[in-house]
Amino acid sequence: MKSHLTLLLFLAGIISVSAQDRISGALFATRSEVLAQKGMVATSHPLATQIGLDILKKGGTAIDAAIAANAALGLMEPTGSGIGGDLFAIVWDANSKKLHGLNASGRSPKNLRLKDLKAKGLDKIPSFGPLPVSVPGAVDGWFELHSKFGKLPMKELLAPSIRYAEEGFPLTQLVAWYMNRTIPFFQNREFPNIKETYIDQNGGKLPQEGSIYKNPFLANTYRKIAEGGREAFYKGEVAKTIASFIQEQGGYLSVSDLNSHVSQWVTPLSVNYRGYDVWELPPNGQGIAALQMLQILEGYDFSEIEFGSPEHLHLFTEAKKLAFEDRAKYYADPDFVNIPAETLLSDAYAAKRRAAIGEKAGIYNAGEISAGETIYMTVADQYGNMISLIQSNYRGMGSGMVPPGLGFMLQDRGELFSLKEGQANTYAPGKRPFHTIIPAFITKDGNPWVSFGVMGGDFQPQGHTQIVMNLIDFGMNLQEAGDAPRWDHTGGSSPTGQGPGLGAVRIESGIPYQTVRGLMDRGHEVRYARGVYGGYQAILWDPVQKVYHGASESRKDGQAAGY
Template sequence: MRRLITLFTAVILSIVSIAQDRITGHNFATRSEVIAQNGMAATSHPLATQVALDILKAGGSAVDAAIAANAVLGLMEPTGCGIGGDLFAILWDAKSQKLHGLNASGRSPKNMSLEYLKEKGYKKIPSYGPLPVTVPGAVDGWFELHSKFGKLPMDKILQPAIAYARGGFPVTELIAYYLERSGRILGQYPNFKETYMPNGKMPAKGKIFKNPDLANTYQKIAKGGRDAFYKGDIAKTIAKYIQEQGGFLTYDDIASHKSEWVNPVSANYRGYDVWELPPNGQGIAALQILNILEGFDIASMGFGSAEYLHHFIEAKKLAYEDRAHHYADMQVENVPLDRLISKDYAAERRELLNPNRAARSYEPGSMDTPSTIYLTVADKDGNMVSLIQSNYRGMGSGMTPWGLGFVLQDRGEGFNLEEGYLNTYAPGKRPFHTIIPGFITKNGKPYISFGVMGGGMQPQGHVQIVVNMIDFGMNLQEAGDAPRVQHIGSSEPTGEKMTDGGTVLLETGFDWEVIRALIGKGHKIQWDLGGFGGYQAIMWDEKNGVYYGASESRKDGQAAGW
């Protein structure tokens, strides 16, 4: 009997050990991917994911579900998005077997000039208040996507968000944390407290929060379409509010807004085509980094090694110098897009990378020949949408027009006020943008719709996901859960220069020997508990006819299918 007990105990301990190995045997914890046949949604909030699934089950397309989820997130995660902000999307259309790109970013006021900003002594456009406010493009983006790829009527798509806005929803711990931080900064601006701070406080974890003003705004959009936002009372209210605060945005600026359908651009990385949108966003920085890294045997270096991290950081520095000098609104400036993402140019830049030493600065390449939510949805017909939407700086400018229930973005801060740059401020121009959706195809067929939200982290995050999967053999969920690195301090499109090599931020999970080796190569290392983005992804498995979903453990994210 004792022998049987001993044997039973050994078996149990063996099982426990195996179970523990899956978590504690690695430098990071992970969980299983979600697998489903009929559709998949991955967003940064479980309730938004459930709304997306409900729309899919009701016969809606991937675009219908994405819009519904985005509207819910604008209510429940105003610290990252809202209809006062902009939107970008990459969509795989199963019918045409083609990728489509949408740039739904807004432009600067037509009557605010660079001369005015200089006369007032501004070295950069302020982060908050009326001056950084640009036209909000998200709602027009919804209707552009819906007109081409929607199936259900917009009133049905927006109904879940309207119901939650009127009836209320429980605030999550993470969002409560960011709301409290935002309130400290933005509470000074007119109508912010009235909208987001009932009883003078930001809602705490578990509190039921309602936003009846936003419900009314959504209701007007559902009934009147995009013109209800851009040519009706909403536009008039926005313009009047901004001008009362000393800003320049006008009704005409808002009424004349139009999104742009663009062709996504790609770089092939070891047989996989990675797709991004062209500037005014920063997506091609990810392609530039991948092109540089492709010339090295990354797989042999090993995940988390000092050698890999060093090569990644230096490739990022090289790409971001170009980002600072050559990325801008392509409707206004002549951006040398083809050269920036070419393999020949990557080879030139690669020669500058010292495998043993961190560079304090790089020059941009010669061009002779410039806070956020992410979600992805896939439907039973094979359509996949990669969508990212943001106010910038979390809750945006603080400008909260009376009776509308949302904050306006502060994307104008992304302009450079020095003359001679492609991203220099001009009236009616789209600023440099950080938010980027990603997509991967294999042999001309859809493979992965993905994104990593989070300012300047985004191209770095895209690259780390791709490398984790292709070079290091991780699955869709592991690739997102693996510890990340972020380099900060590169030259910025707003004019700041890198002169000291910047700083490397590391999540926990990297060995001390690796950190010591990076310091030995000249890198400045700093621990950071946040700022590494938020990841969502969906992968299509053509062989088995199923979708895989992955979500972000750093946020409230959920991937779910049916």
């Protein structure tokens, strides 16, 4: 209703544009919100969404449905996910009325030392091949979630994906597009098992949009996990196959590294933004960068600043630069460094950082303190539970390392370590790398409101901040908040060792050219780009009507559905 009223006022000339569609410039979303009372699933693939919905209808919890849908995405969207990667989640537990955080990210090989990498003449860890491979944490993450919040047996949760992997399913447009660019890239580098896994199982041809795609190797691996549990992956033949393959390729991941892997339950961190509590997971992820940005931006009155205006994008960009300088200096594995999260998220520190923002684009340093592709999905169930889950291999399909006969590619998260000595994120054996993937959650007065995420590498904290502002500052509904045009700032310091710089603002076509000129006047370099603005899914709970609202990213193949 609110969006329809806004449209009428706009057409009547009473108000100016506040939420343009990125393509047409119209004032409405590319699709309406999905509404349902019992449960809701929002993923980046329609078939995965339907699998999750089936699990909910069988009486499964949101966590059961999320595991089933995530397994499906590892099959159906291997360009952004899979059991070769890591997982993070925030769970709203209806029984305890509390949020729980899970860090299911893996660690670096224990027998690979910084001096070994230096001896190879490296100044950074390569993007592909065996060296960036860290322990895949996703499967352990499934079992941790399931043991705490699951209801249906794991065999039942993995059965749909096993069936689809054996019988096949039609490839969606975006996944086919990425596969047709990624698979030949790895073949040209002569990485083993690429052709056998992704082409030979499908008639010897590169999969195309609409073609029936199968992965019987992955079906077999899923079946082992369904029958043998996490031990089948981390201590059985799967672990031996992974370790021996990586070592054959010149890497260091061992059976011992896989045997000793554990996930970690963590306490989510939050800031209050205009009466709403926004929650992220602590490092080694980058979620608190979004919280730092919101703390800085709360000091400005956006009721007086138009959406998509030069002032809006300028203030946002400067807040991002400030937060990302701190990200580069302080964010890392908390088992190895002391992260001053409480100070970074304090009102006093935000005020100090905010004071550095002027009328022109600036170059900043970190504050002084004493002391790609991914999938995102969210599910809500009839019991009131909600889960915000993100999972990835990094750089799309991952490292290019496909162990023989297993049906999946291993992640290359180790690339995100710094090789400069003395930094928070400097490589060390058995250390978790800085992570880009982050789930998010918003509560209001201690009750769940929105479970959401925006995948996409360094864009993710920026995407989270934009969604929160779209919902709270600009009054958009859940779908509008995701469909509104986006922008990002690229450049500046990074946890891998890159130093400060002015960088550039990249914008979608829905941002008006008046804003482009306004940003240039303020000293920003402005570029146009496509495909860098992430993928959004969200579920909102309306406690008055007791209805779930679902939204899915219009830039992807996804779907929100409920019952």
